[in-house]
Amino acid sequence: MTIQEILVLITASLILGFLFRQTRSVNLLLVASLFFIYWLQPETGLRYLGYWLPTLSLVIMVTAWAVTASPEIRTQPAQLKTLALIAAVLAALQGMRLIDPARLLETVAIPRSLTTLPYLALIFSYFFAISRSRRSIHSAGLWAVFAAIILIFIVLKTPTLAQQASRAWRALSGQNQSLATSAELSWLGFSYLAFRILHTIRDKQAGRLPDIALNEYITYLVFFPAFVAGPIARADQFIAHLREISGTFKDDLIEGSERIVIGLFKKFVLADSLALFALSAQNALQPISALGGWILLYGFSLQIYLDFSGYTDIALGLGRLFNIQLPENFNRPYLKPNLTQFWSNWHMTLTNWFRAYFFNPISRSLRKKKMPAVAILFITQISTMVLVGLWHGVTINFVIWGLWHGLGLLIQNRWSGWIKEYFPPSDKKWIQALKDSAGTVLTFNYVTLGWIWFVLPDPDLALDFFKIIFGIEI
């Protein structure tokens, strides 16, 4: 996001946050968030895809709500009001074509009403039908939505599939297919949307999901401060904040503003400055010395942290203006003395998501099969971290990055056990401090070296960069 976009979000949050406190209207947040998903969605070379992707997000969200809500909630008249509100937002977007010729409220390009009307009529008929259905959704329905989201995810994150999808869209819209690229299929916020939906489906299957109205559900999924870069809040906690306002607006304003200012400083001063000399595919082979390579690498390591945690600070601050306490995502991860603690403090909501919905279930399942503890640890840690890697993109380098961390966690786990056996923790504080400091340096450098696989697009380039920083001739 640009600084201009963030300033618009801050201004909107100040006004809407104040109004939300006065009116306690979830619909206010719903309307604002829906507008912003169209406003923030980047335009690509694919004609009107920028409009249809957020619209498809709407279809997915309403479907996901329908399969997770009980028939009693689903058929309440309030849900119809929410559908009417969604229809009004889409109508307003159409209206903007006419009332905002200067495109001051510029969203994505909106197709002509006559073109969109039949599709929107179909979509709302579908919304109406599922919201009136009194039938309980079977487990198969939940799994179907789950599978559909995973499928979309795979297409978006696999460059060759994304390019094919882009080609297909070009064919449909009569554009030149030979110009199709995977980058064109840019669906803003889909990753976080997917994680939140999958979380509600799995919690529904486990019987942990509370009853949620449609307007609350969609607001949870696309709450605009956290839409682009997270964090991934838990639905039950988010809804509780939404329903229960506490403290004063003045307190929220002070706390929120402080967090926003910190976030802006981290992102737009520190991270953007570091970006000028951070490792990238463009500069990876350009250093004339090993030291130069290390500077690029440390530059990237700090930049990615400050960039991401800066966005999180801004999101948390904006959320606070609505009296919504979004979960923390970073807790000084680079100062942790081992890799396990690093991952417990880096992108914490993502780590917790994978722990809850992949690592723990797989571990339980393997334990039932009476496998040796080391084998269970090997399988679960490697597969979890590879999956985290694949979430960033289905490429060899992200798989290697996942393996790097999976193996690192495994080695650290074994090493910790061994060292405790032969060198029990010392009572002397300075010895412990020394051990922690050494651990921090080692962990930071291990994580930093791992970023090479993350930031460079192919293994050969990554290996060449490893050679540069270790002074080996390419």
Added chain:
Amino acid sequence: MRAKINYPRLAVKTLLCVLLISLVILPVVKNSIGKLSLYNWIIPGRERLPFSDTPQLAYNLSLFNLDANLASHAISERSSPENEFRVILLGDSSTWGTLLKPEETLAGQLNQMELSDPDGTPLHFYNFGYPTLSLTKDLLLLERALAYKPDLIIWLFTLESFPDDKQLTSPLVENNPQAVSALFDKYNLDPRSFGEEDLTPSYWESTLFGQRRNLADILRLQLYGVMWAITGIDQYYPAEYTGAARDLSDEVRFHGWEKGEMTADQLALEILAAGKDAAGKTPLIYVNEPILVSQGENSDLRYNFYYPRWAYDQYRRLMSQFSTNQDLNYLDYWDLIPGEEFTNTAIHVTPEAVNLFAKALAPQILLHFNP
């Protein structure tokens, strides 16, 4: 427990701080802020002045603060020139070295020739070329170059830098109105002859708001310096580029002048004379740099994209007369370089051509150190 904040007082204090910084501190420090530089301290100085339209690819950028430009140059590293003879090369993009690596530029290749005086004191060549064609821009840099106590200045130019309408359009000149105004006053030059009434900067240009771009550029220059130090790259070298035009139009006007209309009054020759005044006792060699002599379509009418034949021939005659009248040390290398050695314009050349030029220029330079 959070201390209670008095918001009205906080707002007043903030406003006072902003006013203090913008209206008092910044005007005081703005004349020296460009001198604060990481270059030649923790980052090696640049071999040529910073310039680029593609900063993210070139690890370089164009900025207008003269102090910051010079502070980033390697010449600022050495405070005492006692162990070398300093030769400063002024000029346009061909001297700066478009499409050339720092070591391939004229200054770079002259340095590689390891020239020295009869006593063995080495000559060190410094590239003060700066892209954009304007003699006023060159004079501005010449004035600043004198602070580095050069033993010889070589000023390279081409006709396109001479017309009056080119004098104040270089961004470096446009964005330094105070310095240019002082320069014009000092050498009795009249900005009105170049189409400008007043070169005095406005009040707002000296405030924090007016200086925001300047300050941001100075900061970015320092950050790009890290990449310069790591990679040695200060220019984007495209894999392919469009070559200089060899087939030319049949247009014979030059800057709106019909054939034969161009006179000495219409060229900024007085800037060259001001350069001689500015240099004082420091010897100054004026060099008409090589141009592409095209062999393509309409080459009987024009030498290249820039010049109709009549205009360039007339310019060379005028320069010859002017240098004789003013007793300038003037060298003309206009047709030194074969046509195939020009790259993307009629004045940019290959490293091999620069080498040829350096070899032609070296004996003339040595004459000044071995009279």
